[in-house]
Amino acid sequence: MTTTAPASEWQQAAYIAGQAADGRVNIEIETEGMSLNIGPQHPATHGTLRIVVRLDGEQVVWAEPVCGYMHRGYEKLLEVRTYPQVNTLVNRIDWMSSFANEVPFILAAEQLMGVEAPERAQWIRTIFFEMSRIANLTLFLGDMGVQLGALTPVFYAFRDREHVLNLIESATGGRFHPNYDRVGGLKEDLPKGWVDECKGVMRRVRDFCDQMEDLLVGNEIFQTRTRGIGVITPAVALSYGLSGANLRASGVDWDLRRDEDSPLAWKHTEFKVWTHPDGDSFARYWVRLQEVRESASIIDQLLDGIPAGPIMAKVPRIIKVPAGEAWCHTENPLGEMGYYVISQGGLGPFRCKVRTASFNNISILPWLLRGVYVPDVITILASLYFILGDIDR
Amino acid sequence: MLGLELAYWQQALIKVGAVMTVIPLGALILGYVFLLKMMSHMQSRLGPMEAGPHGTLQLLADAGKFLQKEDIFPARSDRTVFALAPVVVMVSTFLLYLVIPAGPRLIVEDLDTGVFFALAVGSLSVIGVLMAGWASASKYSLLGALRAAGQLIAYELPLVLAVVGVVVQAGTLSLQGIVHAQADGEMFGFGGIGNPYVITQFVGFLLFMVASQAELTQTPFDMPVAESELVAGYMTEYTGFRFLFFFMAEFGSAFALSAIAATLFLGGWYLPGVNGDLADYLGPLVLGGKIMFVAFLIFWFRFTYPRFREDQLQTFAWKYLIPLSLMNIVATGILKVVF
Numbered sequence: 001m002t003t004t005a006p007a008s009e010w011q012q013a014a015y016i017a018g019q020a021a022d023g024r025v026n027i028e029i030e031t032e033g034m035s036l037n038i039g040p041q042h043p044a045t046h047g048t049l050r051i052v053v054r055l056d057g058e059q060v061v062w063a064e065p066v067c068g069y070m071h072r073g074y075e076k077l078l079e080v081r082t083y084p085q086v087n088t089l090v091n092r093i094d095w096m097s098s099f100a101n102e103v104p105f106i107l108a109a110e111q112l113m114g115v116e117a118p119e120r121a122q123w124i125r126t127i128f129f130e131m132s133r134i135a136n137l138t139l140f141l142g143d144m145g146v147q148l149g150a151l152t153p154v155f156y157a158f159r160d161r162e163h164v165l166n167l168i169e170s171a172t173g174g175r176f177h178p179n180y181d182r183v184g185g186l187k188e189d190l191p192k193g194w195v196d197e198c199k200g201v202m203r204r205v206r207d208f209c210d211q212m213e214d215l216l217v218g219n220e221i222f223q224t225r226t227r228g229i230g231v232i233t234p235a236v237a238l239s240y241g242l243s244g245a246n247l248r249a250s251g252v253d254w255d256l257r258r259d260e261d262s263p264l265a266w267k268h269t270e271f272k273v274w275t276h277p278d279g280d281s282f283a284r285y286w287v288r289l290q291e292v293r294e295s296a297s298i299i300d301q302l303l304d305g306i307p308a309g310p311i312m313a314k315v316p317r318i319i320k321v322p323a324g325e326a327w328c329h330t331e332n333p334l335g336e337m338g339y340y341v342i343s344q345g346g347l348g349p350f351r352c353k354v355r356t357a358s359f360n361n362i363s364i365l366p367w368l369l370r371g372v373y374v375p376d377v378i379t380i381l382a383s384l385y386f387i388l389g390d391i392d393r
Numbered sequence: 394m395l396g397l398e399l400a401y402w403q404q405a406l407i408k409v410g411a412v413m414t415v416i417p418l419g420a421l422i423l424g425y426v427f428l429l430k431m432m433s434h435m436q437s438r439l440g441p442m443e444a445g446p447h448g449t450l451q452l453l454a455d456a457g458k459f460l461q462k463e464d465i466f467p468a469r470s471d472r473t474v475f476a477l478a479p480v481v482v483m484v485s486t487f488l489l490y491l492v493i494p495a496g497p498r499l500i501v502e503d504l505d506t507g508v509f510f511a512l513a514v515g516s517l518s519v520i521g522v523l524m525a526g527w528a529s530a531s532k533y534s535l536l537g538a539l540r541a542a543g544q545l546i547a548y549e550l551p552l553v554l555a556v557v558g559v560v561v562q563a564g565t566l567s568l569q570g571i572v573h574a575q576a577d578g579e580m581f582g583f584g585g586i587g588n589p590y591v592i593t594q595f596v597g598f599l600l601f602m603v604a605s606q607a608e609l610t611q612t613p614f615d616m617p618v619a620e621s622e623l624v625a626g627y628m629t630e631y632t633g634f635r636f637l638f639f640f641m642a643e644f645g646s647a648f649a650l651s652a653i654a655a656t657l658f659l660g661g662w663y664l665p666g667v668n669g670d671l672a673d674y675l676g677p678l679v680l681g682g683k684i685m686f687v688a689f690l691i692f693w694f695r696f697t698y699p700r701f702r703e704d705q706l707q708t709f710a711w712k713y714l715i716p717l718s719l720m721n722i723v724a725t726g727i728l729k730v731v732f
Contacts, residue, residue, distance in 0.1 A: 036532050042624065058536070058703065147621045149612055149700025155436035221613060221699045374536065375702045378622045 017370065018054055018062040033061060038377065040069045046143070047388025049362070053369065053377065060377060063369035065362050071392040075354055082347040083109050083183055083319045090339075091177040093356060094390040096139060097132035097333045099168070102181040105352075107263065108328035108341045109183045112321045116263065120309040121185040126265040127198075127302050128168065128180065129330070130295040134205055135164045136333035137292045140385050141212045144285055147382035148225050153215055160208040163201045170194065183319050185312035195303050202296040209293050217286065226282035230368055230380035233279060240367070241360040244335025245291060246384060248275045249283035256331035264330075269301040281383035288385070320347060334358050334390055354393055358386035408501045412490045416483075419648030419684075420641045424452050426685070427692040428644075435696055462633030467530055470630065474528035479631070479638035481521030486642045488514035489649035494569045496662050496676030507568035508560060511653055512553055515608065518642065519545045522617065522627050525639075529630040537626025540703055541610065541617035547710035548607040548614075554718035555600035558725040559590050559657045568653075572661035586665045591658040596721045598658045600714060602690060605650045607706070609643070612695040616703050647688060655683035 018033070039050035048069035054062040074093065078086050090105050091098040103125060110117065117125070142157025165175045171190050172178035180187050216222045232242070237250040247254055255273040257266045274290035276283035321343040329338030335357025344350040361384050369377055399407070429451060433440025441448035466472050492507040494500040504510050519541055526538020560566055563574035571590075578588025591598045607614035618626035628639050655661060661683070662676030701709065 034532060145699060149615060149619065149621065150698060151432070151612075152436050152696055155438060159437050215697075216699070219699060221701060224705055225699060225702060373702060373704070375616070375619070375622050375700075 058374045060369050065365045067391050074393045078352040093393045094387045097136035098177045099128045099132040100332045104328045104330045105339045106181045108326040108339045111326045112324050115184045117185045118310045119307050121311045123265045123306050130299050133295045133333040137288050144382050184315035189311050205296045229281045229376050231280045240364040245287045249287045250279035251277045269298050281379050284383040356390045358390035416645040420644035423644045432696050459637040465632045467630045469530040471528040474524050478521045478525035479635045482518045482642040485518035486645040493652045496673040503569045506566045526627040533623045533629045534627050537617045537623045548604045551714040551718050552604035555597045558594050558597040558721050561725045575660045576663040589660040600718050613698045651684045651687040654687045659683045
């Protein structure tokens with residue numbers, strides 16, 4: 001068999017492992033491994049991710065994610081857009097929590113301009129940031145059930161997520177893509193009666209979490225399917241650049257909301273950063289479940305103490321950002337998301353590097369998938385929780 | 394029953410016609426009541442509402458849609474085997490109905506070894522599944538088919554062993570005989586409601602339900618079709634009326650296995666106080682009600698639970714179900730001798 005020499009070290013290791021598996025199989029039962037394309041069109045990749053796996057029976061001996069099927073060239077596109085226009089585009093990176101994508105970019109622009117949004121705007125930003133986290137993670141909590149074969153939870157997730165989306169829509173005008181953040185503040189203030197309604201919805205979100213705890217977390221089959229599956233040790237998680245709940249589920253206590261000095265209002269609230277020592281799929285599910293509860297509690301605290309005042313700082317009508325470089329990152333639902341913005345004084349960024357969480361999170365797949373069974377591939381993919389737009393932006 | 398003397402070929406024609414009507418009818422009823430409506434209501438939605446009153450004709454509309462579809466063969470498929478596979482699966486379902494009694498005289502063929510026959514033909518379908526998986530020339534189909542075969546071997550045993558307890562207690566292999574044994578039986582001298590074996594053979598009933606769930610590839614054990622892993626397992630490459638055959642066979646077998654469970658454990662067509670000719674007319678309705686109850690259990694679990702992994706299923710079957718069913722047989726045997 002003639003093949004070109006594999007490039008990197010892990011490819012080399014995987015190649016040797018694959019060859020060894022081939023050899024072993026050939027000698028023992030005279031069969032050969034099978035390569036299987038999971039994706040780009042496959043129900044479990046909810047999007048267009050392709051994973052090439054090499055199977056020995058149902059056991060994976062080698063796996064490699066192939067991304068780029070949905071690459072939309074956003075980083076290049078941002079170079080020919082003005083700052084307000086960029087806002088619309090970045091909404092579509094992680095489409096499940098659009099508002100959370102806007103915030104770090106706007107913060108970077110504000111940092112370059114030396115503008116600070118008023119206090120009320122920062123609080124409302126934080127509320128919507130956490131709401132987009134709830135909108136995103138509730139879907140994960142239900143979707144994990146579908147990936148494991150339980151059809152019902154995802155419908156409950158959609159049902160209760162709808163209330164959150166309605167709230168976002170009533171304040172911003174957009175359900176999925178709010179486009180609500182502005183350099184120097186927000187588009188509009190909250191509508192009348194919104195705060196009371198929001199509190200009711202947060203109660204529903206907590207009920208939903210309890211329901212998921214009963215329906216899935218307490219289920220024996222769910223536990224046997226997820227416990228000990230796809231274990232990531234803290235050192236490996238850090239070395240692959242994992243972030244967000246995937247990292248916290250490995251026992252690393254790391255949360256940018258608490259650790260980073262951000263202009264947003266998290267510093268005025270009390271919340272617990274949940275970690276789990278196991279690092280398996282169950283831990284990742286459990287940590288996200290707790291995070292939704294924490295988000296609901298953060299929103300409740302913010303609603304109680306929301307200050308009055310303007311929602312827009314004084315900014316020029318045409319936004320021109322002075323030359324300079326800024327890096328701004330936040331703790332998004334999927335993990336760390338950041339924008340490195342280089343400005344040369346024009347109407348739009350000269351260059352913008354987007355750091356998204358999912359891209360790094362799936363980089364661990366070749367290491368993680370080796371030796372697991374095909375059903376566990378799905379469990380691991382679901383529990384790592386990526387959004388395709390967040391991988392290929 | 395009607396006092397008619399019919400020639401053999403006329404009888405045969407009527408029997409075939411009856412079974413051919415019951416299979417799609419059973420599939421339609423289960424599909425509508427459980428798949429479309431019960432699942433939807435459990436998931437806080439309405440389900441189909443447009444076709445017919447309350448969406449009753451939705452499945453017929455779906456069937457019409459399937460019949461219009463192009464009949465696609467994958468390029469590298471084995472055409473003969475590919476075309477034959479759904480028929481083989483359907484034949485297995487068809488044969489299941491032959492021995493189920495719906496009344497004192499309402500049975501297609503009252504075999505002396507009815508239970509044995511039903512369990513034997515019930516596992517024929519896996520041949521069709523293997524054929525479908527192999528002939529599709531698709532890796533997902535192949536994985537699904539092999540999983541189905543592995544599952545069958547693990548689950549046929551507890552299914553048969555769970556029935557053995559009933560057979561020991563009734564003293565007959567004939568399904569009609571088992572119903573009569575339950576109808577004529579008495580519990581501690583009280584014969585008012587007969588002796589439905591779900592009471593004395595409760596462990597057997599549980600084992601039978603779990604095993605038939607696996608036999609029907611319903612959710613906790615639906616690895617052969619696992620849509621989040623294998624797209625649709627052995628059915629991945631099928632379209633149109635061939636897919637419809639698989640769909641009908643799935644729900645037809647669910648109906649048949651529920652009927653067998655109802656017959657073995659819930660007294661079949663027997664309703665206390667209904668005797669003679671009346672039982673012949675009411676029998677199908679009584680049996681239908683019991684079938685719906687058993688099918689409700691099956692689908693309730695289907696819509697609630699996540700799916701096992703293949704090796705976990707094997708562990709579950711060999712380490713827990715089979716020893717439990719063997720113990721059940723031993724206990725039944727001892728009690729049979731004692732009383």
